[in-house]
Amino acid sequence: MSEMLQTVPIELTVNGRRRALNVAVHHTLLDVLRDDLELTGTKECCLVGECGACTVSLDGRIVDSCLVLAVEADRAQVTTVEGLAVDGHVSPLQQAFLDKGAVQCGFCIPGQLVAAHALLAERPHPTVPEIQEGLAGNLCRCACYQQIISAVLATAEGTAR
Amino acid sequence: MRTDRIGGSPNRVGGIGRVTGSQQYVADIRLQDVLEVKLVTLDCARARIISIDTSAAELVPGVRLVMTAAHLPQPVPRFGPQFSDRPIIAVGETKYHGEPVAAVAAETRDAAEEAARLVRVEYEELPAVFTIAAALDPASPLVQDPSLRAGDPLAGTNVLREHRFGWGDVEVAASSADLVVENAYTFPMVTHFAIEPHAFMAAPDGDGIAIWSSIQHPNWLQKIISQILGLPLAKVRVFAPDPGGGFGGKQHTKLEPLVAFMALRTGRPVRLILTLEETFQAVRRTSAEVRVRTGFMSDGTLAFQDVQANYLIGAYADIADRVVSKGSYPAAGPYRVPAVRIVSRSVLSHTTPATAFRGFGNPQVNWAVESNMDEGARALAIDRLEIRLRNLARKGEAFIPVDTPADGDWEQTVRRAAELIGWGTPLQPGRGRGLALGIKSGPTTGLSYATVRLLADGSVIVYAGTSDMGQGARTVFAQIAATELGAPLDWITVVMGDTAVVPYDQQTSASRSTVLMGNAILRACQSIQAQLRTMAARLHGLDEADIVVEGGAVRLPDRELPIIDVLKPGLGRLGGELVGNGEMRKEAEPGHPLGGSAAFYEFNCTAVEAEVDEETGDVTLVRHVTVSDVGKALNPLQVTMQDEGAAIMGLGHTLMEHYIYDERGRIRNLGAIDYRIPTSMDLPLEMLSAMVENADGPGPYGSKGMSEGALLCVAPAVAAAVRDATGVAIRDLPLTPERVWRALRDRSTP
Numbered sequence: 042m043s044e045m046l047q048t049v050p051i052e053l054t055v056n057g058r059r060r061a062l063n064v065a066v067h068h069t070l071l072d073v074l075r076d077d078l079e080l081t082g083t084k085e086c087c088l089v090g091e092c093g094a095c096t097v098s099l100d101g102r103i104v105d106s107c108l109v110l111a112v113e114a115d116r117a118q119v120t121t122v123e124g125l126a127v128d129g130h131v132s133p134l135q136q137a138f139l140d141k142g143a144v145q146c147g148f149c150i151p152g153q154l155v156a157a158h159a160l161l162a163e164r165p166h167p168t169v170p171e172i173q174e175g176l177a178g179n180l181c182r183c184a185c186y187q188q189i190i191s192a193v194l195a196t197a198e199g200t201a202r
Numbered sequence: 203m204r205t206d207r208i209g210g211s212p213n214r215v216g217g218i219g220r221v222t223g224s225q226q227y228v229a230d231i232r233l234q235d236v237l238e239v240k241l242v243t244l245d246c247a248r249a250r251i252i253s254i255d256t257s258a259a260e261l262v263p264g265v266r267l268v269m270t271a272a273h274l275p276q277p278v279p280r281f282g283p284q285f286s287d288r289p290i291i292a293v294g295e296t297k298y299h300g301e302p303v304a305a306v307a308a309e310t311r312d313a314a315e316e317a318a319r320l321v322r323v324e325y326e327e328l329p330a331v332f333t334i335a336a337a338l339d340p341a342s343p344l345v346q347d348p349s350l351r352a353g354d355p356l357a358g359t360n361v362l363r364e365h366r367f368g369w370g371d372v373e374v375a376a377s378s379a380d381l382v383v384e385n386a387y388t389f390p391m392v393t394h395f396a397i398e399p400h401a402f403m404a405a406p407d408g409d410g411i412a413i414w415s416s417i418q419h420p421n422w423l424q425k426i427i428s429q430i431l432g433l434p435l436a437k438v439r440v441f442a443p444d445p446g447g448g449f450g451g452k453q454h455t456k457l458e459p460l461v462a463f464m465a466l467r468t469g470r471p472v473r474l475i476l477t478l479e480e481t482f483q484a485v486r487r488t489s490a491e492v493r494v495r496t497g498f499m500s501d502g503t504l505a506f507q508d509v510q511a512n513y514l515i516g517a518y519a520d521i522a523d524r525v526v527s528k529g530s531y532p533a534a535g536p537y538r539v540p541a542v543r544i545v546s547r548s549v550l551s552h553t554t555p556a557t558a559f560r561g562f563g564n565p566q567v568n569w570a571v572e573s574n575m576d577e578g579a580r581a582l583a584i585d586r587l588e589i590r591l592r593n594l595a596r597k598g599e600a601f602i603p604v605d606t607p608a609d610g611d612w613e614q615t616v617r618r619a620a621e622l623i624g625w626g627t628p629l630q631p632g633r634g635r636g637l638a639l640g641i642k643s644g645p646t647t648g649l650s651y652a653t654v655r656l657l658a659d660g661s662v663i664v665y666a667g668t669s670d671m672g673q674g675a676r677t678v679f680a681q682i683a684a685t686e687l688g689a690p691l692d693w694i695t696v697v698m699g700d701t702a703v704v705p706y707d708q709q710t711s712a713s714r715s716t717v718l719m720g721n722a723i724l725r726a727c728q729s730i731q732a733q734l735r736t737m738a739a740r741l742h743g744l745d746e747a748d749i750v751v752e753g754g755a756v757r758l759p760d761r762e763l764p765i766i767d768v769l770k771p772g773l774g775r776l777g778g779e780l781v782g783n784g785e786m787r788k789e790a791e792p793g794h795p796l797g798g799s800a801a802f803y804e805f806n807c808t809a810v811e812a813e814v815d816e817e818t819g820d821v822t823l824v825r826h827v828t829v830s831d832v833g834k835a836l837n838p839l840q841v842t843m844q845d846e847g848a849a850i851m852g853l854g855h856t857l858m859e860h861y862i863y864d865e866r867g868r869i870r871n872l873g874a875i876d877y878r879i880p881t882s883m884d885l886p887l888e889m890l891s892a893m894v895e896n897a898d899g900p901g902p903y904g905s906k907g908m909s910e911g912a913l914l915c916v917a918p919a920v921a922a923a924v925r926d927a928t929g930v931a932i933r934d935l936p937l938t939p940e941r942v943w944r945a946l947r948d949r950s951t952p
């Protein structure tokens with residue numbers, strides 16, 4: 042019952058900013074990001090860990106935030122799409138997404154970007170199959186897959202502007 | 203060439219918001235004091251509702267309303283784009299799995315979900331129909347109450363409408379044809395699976411109401427809400443933030459009337475965000491069974507096409523019957539065919555209401571007719587490309603007698619695709635090639651208004667009622683304004699999605715917006731150019747006839763001025779602005795079988811090379827070529843994105859997607875775990891897209907609509923390649939590994 046929900050205090054560092062909050066024990070990290078912290082860049086679609094729209098980075102690891110309970114993320118470092126731009130400037134990867142035409146409706150894009158950023162952090166020079174595999178958990182119904190792959194490649198090659 | 207003008211590919215307008223997460227879709231908008239809505243549904247398709255007990259649900263703290271049909275005006279209003287058959291909430295009987303019987307509004311999502319589980323519905327499950335065969339069986343129950351279909355001779359059947367199109371005499375042609383090929387094909391039930399699930403909000407707004415919806419047709423929604431609530435249009439304000447993918451699934455009103463009543467009853471804003479599972483129960487493509495009899499002469503010339511297409515639509519018509527008629531009408535394809543008979547039926551069933559879906563009824567018949575072309579070619583030992591070229595309509599030819607003649611040099615498109623796939627070159631063992639042509643009629647009617655304001659500093663605001671759901675309409679519209687009024691792209695704002703601000707637009711569908719709204723914007727810009735001419739004549743003491751405004755500049759007899767150098771002095775000390783209005787109509791044509799001829803055709807040729815793993819039945823696309831005749835690519839990158847996106851979406855219904863129903867009409871593969879759509883792992887090893895541009899379209903600068911073409915004929919091209927590789931013809935989609943493997947196992951020795 043909403044008024045009597047059991048809540049637990051947690052502390053998160055989201056995009057470099059410390060946030061202390063009380064969260065319901067059954068709420069997911071996605072719920073907390075979107076509803077409590079009003080960071081709505083992270084999207085909600087399947088809620089079963091299959092579409093990747095809710096992808097965030099948790100202590101440097103890529104997770105589907107719909108599958109992570111907020112309490113499990115206590116004391117973690119979280120990066121969402123809102124944390125990718127630096128000093129108000131989009132990152133080279135974000136710019137490459139625009140230049141290569143990787144963005145149509147945009148709904149899957151926050152998840153794609155977070156996943157691709159992590160992929161590049163781990164493998165600065167990925168091959169096409171590695172990109173395809175690395176982003177296989179991020180569905181895009183507009184199907185800009187070819188363009189997303191070229192954006193990641195261009196960023197890796199440093200040819201993105 | 204400047205990249206922000208026509209023909210360039212600037213960064214998407216609205217792109218920054220999409221890569222930074224600041225773009226607000228409906229579910230991202232926070233209204234003060236909003237109540238969360240959760241739907242109550244039953245675990246079966248068709249049931250008689252005996253009673254609904256809401257008492258336990260109402261006791262959940264935070265619950266403000268448990269709405270059932272009893273709370274609505276009686277009889278409960280019904281609505282729909284074609285027939286007013288869908289009630290706001292189930293009345294007396296549910297007709298498909300997932301139809302809401304009640305809805306809870308509560309202070310939190312948790313409370314709404316808990317209360318929804320506590321609504322006790324007593325019901326009796328009733329026999330129902332989920333297949334074409336069952337629906338057409340006279341012994342089966344009727345899906346729609348005949349009283350809803352007063353005066354309809356088919357009211358006592360599950361056939362909502364039967365459509366007949368054609369010309370010539372098929373029977374006479376059949377008696378003289380050298381070869382007749384007859385086959386039956388099935389097309390699966392698939393869903394849009396936009397990554398943004400449908401989202402709806404409503405709030406009392408003074409003496410009217412405000413609605414937020416991820417909708418493609420805000421003005422149509424406004425009209426329906428106004429009729430249901432008895433409010434003037436001016437008191438219904440629809441906000442339509444850019445949808446996160448539409449594909450046809452967000453064209454028409456769905457649950458907005460329900461949330462509107464809930465907002466009015468509670469006096470509070472309410473929001474309903476569907477789950478992905480609920481979207482499967484809200485929208486899908488019509489499945490179909492298509493029987494085609496094709497007659498050929500021995501030289502491969504087509505003698506006739508005889509097409510019978512049964513489309514399975516859902517429990518309420520939505521726009522599905524129009525899908526059936528408009529989709530089946532060009533079934534004979536882009537060919538010269540002396541005799542054609544098309545009989546198509548929209549067949550009601552107790553399933554998810556089918557609606558528009560990219561391709562709008564064409565892929566179903568195209569799959570059958572193009573596959574039959576291959577059968578004819580094989581039987582006559584004629585090359586499959588050659589047989590198509592031999593029959594292909596030439597530009598200007600009235601290939602559908604009373605309709606728009608062929609509006610492109612289509613042979614160029616076909617030859618380009620054949621060249622890119624390497625048609626006729628040697629193949630590795632285990633591989634095969636297929637090629638198919640697709641055609642779709644563009645909009646048959648249309649009405650778009652646009653307003654353009656040239657502000658005192660030369661910047662521009664464009665108002666357009668199109669929904670930018672990913673196709674990139676904002677970008678193209680801004681490019682038109684940039685080209686005509688000289689402002690750089692980042693000095694142009696495109697305002698959409700608010701019926702209180704933006705002038706009327708009929709709809710965002712049928713790949714119309716570049717052509718229809720594009721022309722309206724062009725005309726609004728031209729009206730401003732005319733005003734600039736008057737201004738320049740006054741300022742320079744010239745005759746208007748000696749002044750030309752073009753390409754963002756004002757040309758006087760002796761020199762050229764940037765627009766701003768005329769605008770500033772012309773407006774004078776008070777400043778102000780110039781306002782242009784543009785209107786683009788495509789009138790209905792009474793007597794035309796579809797109510798209007800095609801504004802343009804979308805024409806595509808898809809060619810693929812596939813490899814089939816005989817052990818597993820896996821089909822790998824080695825190369826996928828898609829070529830579309832686009833008239834003129836206003837933004838080539840966006841054309842490629844739409845083309846490839848449509849092609850990959852087409853691979854979904856071709857290779858993997860389909861609903862699975864159980865015997866009670868419940869969708870068993872509801873949601874992302876058991877229903878697979880193409881991922882980055884399912885791409886063709888190589889994808890090549892090309893476009894043909896002859897500037898011969900009716901849109902600005904010779905453009906045509908183009909967002910659906912590349913999906914139309916994916917299935918027949920892929921199936922033809924599988925057949926070429928293995929010798930096995932499969933006539934049911936999707937070509938899952940299991941289906942291919944079984945067909946290979948059962949193949950008689952070649």
Ligand code: FES
Pocket residue numbers: 084085086087088089090091092093094095096105106107108
């Ligand atoms: S919403 Fe989390 S994976 Fe789909």
Ligand code: FES
Pocket residue numbers: 143144145146147148149150180181182183184185397446447672
């Ligand atoms: S851009 Fe639309 S879902 Fe990916």
